[in-house]
Amino acid sequence: MQALDALLNRVSVPRLLDPAPTAAQREVLFAAAMRAPDHGHLQPWRFLTVEGAAREQLGEILAEAARLQDADVPQAQVDKARNGPLRAPLVVVVVARLQDHVKVPKSEQLLAAGCAAHGILLAAYAQGIGAVWRTGELVYSAHVAQGLGLAEGEEVIAFLYLGTPQNEPRVAGKVDLAEFVSAWSPEA
Structure with missing residues (x-):
């Protein structure tokens, strides 16, 4: 695939199934992440992979966070938080590592971590892997x-959900x- 094809045609794929990306595909995913613009070569990011039963444990953490945020939260919202990580076979948690730098x-x-x-x-x-970036207040x-x-x-x-697309991507x-896009003019 040409780089411009990915840049111009990438879309979010929210409906994901097994299998998760292979070890070889993951190596490409994380190698691409390391090419992000990085002033000072700080590499202000790291990634956590969550799959299998760990997704259920992450779901419990999210459900607890929902209850801590609002003691009167409807059970449906707690369940949604709990089931969120189960929407894909692999969840990549993107962590920004912010440090003081002159x-x-x-x-x-x-911004570099977002890149x-x-x-x-x-x-x-x-690589033909379905992916979607999800956040939310939790x-x-x-x-x-x-x-x-x-x-x-x-x-x-970010929580990046990755897997096999359930449907053909839009x-x-x-x-x-x-x-x-507009031209800047100092007289404007």
């Missing part, structure tokens, strides 16, 4: 961070670029 602000490090996550999505598309919960064993300065920025819609 030349690289934390905001730039966070690493995007690299995984592009590499998944290029991703940012201190309880979830603790349950995942995050260190100080680390934060979850075709990427065309966008009117003029709505997003």
